[in-house]
Amino acid sequence: MIEALIAKLNLWGTLSAEETAALASSFGPPRSYEPRGLLVEQGALAHECTLLMDGFTGRVTALRDGTQQITALHVAGDFVDLHSFLLRIMDHSVIALSRCTVASVPHERVDDLTDRFPHLTRLLWRSTLVDAAIHRQRIVGMGRLSAIQHLAHLICELALRLESVGRAQARGFDLPISQAVLADTLGLTSVHLNRTLQELRGRNLIRWTGQRLEILDWNALVELGDFDPTYLQLGPTPALRASVPDSRLSA
Amino acid sequence: MIEALIAKLNLWGTLSAEETAALASSFGPPRSYEPRGLLVEQGALAHECTLLMDGFTGRVTALRDGTQQITALHVAGDFVDLHSFLLRIMDHSVIALSRCTVASVPHERVDDLTDRFPHLTRLLWRSTLVDAAIHRQRIVGMGRLSAIQHLAHLICELALRLESVGRAQARGFDLPISQAVLADTLGLTSVHLNRTLQELRGRNLIRWTGQRLEILDWNALVELGDFDPTYLQLGPTPALRASVPDSRLSA
DNA sequence: CGAGGTCTTGAAGACGATCAACAAACGTGG
DNA sequence: CCACGTTTGTTGATCGTCTTCAAGACCTCG
Secondary structure, eight states: TTHHHHHHHHHHOOOOHHHHHHHHTTTTOOOOEEETEEEETTBBOOOEEEEEEESSSEEEEEEETEEEEEEEEETTTTTTTTTTOOOOHHHHHHEEEESSEEEEEEEEHHHHHHHHOOHHHHHHHHHHHHHHHHHHHHHHHHHSHHHHHHHHHHHHHHHHHHHHHEEEETEEEEEOOOOOHHHHHOOOOOHHHHHHHHHHHTSSSSSETTEEEESHHHHHHHHTTTTGGGGOOOOSSOHHTTSSSSSHHOO | OTTHHHHHHHHHHHHOHHHHHHHHOOOOOEEEEEETTTEETTTOOOOOEEEESSSEEEEEEOOTSEEEEEEEETTTTTSSSSSSHHHHHHHSEEEESSSSSEEEEHHHHHHHHHHHHHHHHHHHHHHHHHHHHHHHHHHHHHSSSHHHHHHHHHHHHHHHHHTTTTTTTTTEOOOOOOOOHHHHHHOOOOHHHHHHHHHHHHHHHEEEEETOOOOSSSHHHHHHHHOOOGGGSHHHHHHHTTSSSSHHHHH
């Protein structure tokens, strides 16, 4: 269950057997949430950090006027609130966007781990830095890209993040979330997101039927969204992607 | 010079004399930049972390089409690229937005500090988590607030961040940056930012003549921008703010 | 004094929001 | 297995915020 996390951390700097064991043994029993389930509440005092093992969750901040903005999407292997360990009071909620399963580590345990394992600490720290880099891409997308460009960018990002934990293939990935969620992520209305999605389908770049999002033209998506995967820090360019035929060139 | 940083870290968990000394002695000599000066380049391999001691810098990501988005503003006491220590290759540039002075720590030195001082490590880590929280507020602002609301929010944020390092008073603060910079930060055109600024001035909320930004009605700005300072993690509500008369109530 | 950057203004247009209604899909219980 | 209510997806028409393009005023500093 937590192999996704271990694999992710190992991508950046190998964990010793001792570190791996200490980390793996820190998690409590897995538990599940239904879509819309609340994992952590905005304003609450956190006392544990939660790892997403399967499904999708998101960071949601609710506005006075009743609207909400999703500031981050999480995939398997992501900590949904590792920052709560040092920030304690949550500046946003975390909710389930699909059926999902998670496991948690008490803050005292993280404290202990960071006291004993500087190397592991740096790797955990690093994972929060990648979160921040992803935030920045969202800012760029909202500030300087059009709706369709930003959506293309987000799809590329999700594809690579999911692929890095074995949850996506070159052809596509499961994305069992609603259009409304995607709209709240991109800062659009669900009406406009729907139209943007149709545009993307009309251009034969993607297909998205219920669960499965199929990528029909990876290179065109990358081009459209001005997508540069460097910020995801996934190491050497994933082999899979490199082998996808450039259908734009052949078109 | 680096007291701003020390003070900031001490806000969250006191540093021992040894930790303070080790940190303080890690910085190289101060150096200065003129506006538009390039501190770190997008795509470059970083080998040191830079602390801003005075002035303003920003994280800039350049788009293919020639536009740019500023994803973060830094004030005195902020590390401009602490994340480069663990991410190495920069996903954005850092440029001077005003005349400013900085000092740097080699990555090896940070490595050494994080090996020896777990507590200090957590405080440094924490500062990057606050950066991320600020990113999230920018996302919320761009996604769900109007231009004038987002601008009000940003002004509130800058006021508190500057105040926490002694660079702002209740009446206002120096903000020697151009409107174009502010526009790139909020994801607007400079034309529209200018008009939004005039609206804010017209409502008698702020005055901004050259250098000095004067806050005429703090409470109205907070209300307009839906500003909740929790995410800045500045500890107990600053006394200064609490003592500002509520001119909206008295109006 | 000239030059470049910054600020300001106007007019027109586009992208996305809003409002409203309906269709389709889903899960649940009768 | 169908009936039902609820959530999700889709479409149309209109509106508004912000963009774009263009030009001119101002300002600072060599």
